[in-house]
Every structure is written in structure tokens, then in C-alpha cells.
Amino acid sequence: MSLIANLRALHAVDSQVRGIRTRFENAERDLKRHQVQLETLAGKRRELEAQAKQLQAAVANLELEDSSFKQRMEQLRAELNSSANPRQYNALRDELKVIEGKRDGLAERVLAQMENLEKLKAEMAAGDAPIADRTRLRDMAKAALDESKSELGGRLAQLEAQRGRAASLLSEDVRAAFDEAAEQNEGEALAEVTVISVRHREFACGGCNAEIPLDAYSRASAQTDQLVTCNNCGRILYMETVPEKPGNKKTKAQAKEAALDPDGLG
Numbered sequence: 001m002s003l004i005a006n007l008r009a010l011h012a013v014d015s016q017v018r019g020i021r022t023r024f025e026n027a028e029r030d031l032k033r034h035q036v037q038l039e040t041l042a043g044k045r046r047e048l049e050a051q052a053k054q055l056q057a058a059v060a061n062l063e064l065e066d067s068s069f070k071q072r073m074e075q076l077r078a079e080l081n082s083s084a085n086p087r088q089y090n091a092l093r094d095e096l097k098v099i100e101g102k103r104d105g106l107a108e109r110v111l112a113q114m115e116n117l118e119k120l121k122a123e124m125a126a127g128d129a130p131i132a133d134r135t136r137l138r139d140m141a142k143a144a145l146d147e148s149k150s151e152l153g154g155r156l157a158q159l160e161a162q163r164g165r166a167a168s169l170l171s172e173d174v175r176a177a178f179d180e181a182a183e184q185n186e187g188e189a190l191a192e193v194t195v196i197s198v199r200h201r202e203f204a205c206g207g208c209n210a211e212i213p214l215d216a217y218s219r220a221s222a223q224t225d226q227l228v229t230c231n232n233c234g235r236i237l238y239m240e241t242v243p244e245k246p247g248n249k250k251t252k253a254q255a256k257e258a259a260l261d262p263d264g265l266g
């Protein structure tokens, strides 16, 4: 096989390999995206849970403080009932008032913390649906990835082996040139030369439509084992069929055609 035939064989299997790899990559990217978003939501949830825990601990501390005040008050009331001394009685009554005031303050703080806790709980509840939705999307993306891997994994391995065999028929330089051209052109490493006008010596790259200089055209049309690449896109150029050179001896029919179509535009 000629160099170009070998390159085209490589391209045929290479594009299938790329197609499957692209599917895997897209599925993996999808899964990653959902995972990252889910992790963000879960992080927010953990933050809220930590805040709620702190608030609950603060409320528990306040309640503990209040119960010790309550105990002290019971004690003071008992002393008050048995007090016969007016000075002691007044002192006990004053202390009771102070503690009542402190308990009121505590009750307000407990209430405020409970309100904060309710807000946090509402915020957490509002996060339930987005977390559930995102989890579902993540699971679906995971299933899609697993499915395409089990469906196409074997085929990919086969194609990769086939690609290896096709590549082994080419020299290292040519393989490198192919890989570079493929990398630059999303796998489209080869392009056929388009003949715009033989008479005017106008040729273009079938991949990017850039004009091809006559010299490059001549080298591509010689169909030798020399690689010719497009200066614009880097694709490796080839020609399936080479048109007759102008000025070559024409057959009668061609001469007649040329006379009817003097611009050679056909």
C-alpha cells in the first residue's frame, strides 16, 4: 500500500477510536460536573448542620444556667418563708428580684436562639429538593457512563489494537505528523486537495479551503511517499485522482470539450 493509503487506513480507525473516547470523555465530564455541584450543596448542608449543632449547644447551656437560677430561687423562697428578720427578708427578696430579672434575660436569649435555629432548619429543608435532584442527575450520569463503557469498552480495545497495527505500518516521523495534524484538526488529519481550476492552477485544501501553492499541489499529485501538509490547517494533503495536466495531448473528445468551454470551468 502507498503511504497515503496507509495513512487513510490509520485515519479510518483513528476516527472511530476518537469517537468512542469523546463519548467517554463527555460522559465523564457530565458526571464530574454533577459531582462538583453536589459536593457544593453537601458542603453548604454540612455548614448549616454545624451551625445548628452550635445553636442547640448554646440553647442547652442557657437552659442549664436557667435551671440553676430556678434552684436558687426555690432555696431563696424557702428561706424567705422562714425568715423572721426584716433585714434578712428584704435582702432575700432583693436577690430573688435580681434572679428573676436574669431569668427573663435568659428566656429572651433562648427564644432568639430558637428562632435562629428555626431559620436554619427552614434553610436546610429548602436544600433537600436541590440535593435530591442533583443526586438523581449524578446517579443518571454515572449510569450513562457505566453503560457506554460496558457497551463500547470492548470495541474500543479492539479498535485501539487495530489502530496500533495501522500505525505500525508507518514510520515514526509520519506517525508523529499524523498525530499532530489530527490533534490540530479534531481528528481530521487528512484532507483531499480540491482542484478549483487546472488551467489557472488553482487548488485548495479540502479541509479548510485555504489556497494550496502550485508547488505543494505538484508534490501531492505526484503521490510519492513524501508528506505534503496544508500551510493553513496542517492537514496532510492527498489526491485521490490527479487531473490531466493542461497542455497534455488531448483526445479528440477532450479537445472538443475544451473548445466548447474555453475557460475550463466545465
Ligand SMILES: [Zn+2]
Pocket: 191, 205, 206, 207, 208, 209, 210, 230, 231, 232, 233, 234, 235
Ligand atoms: Zn487546510
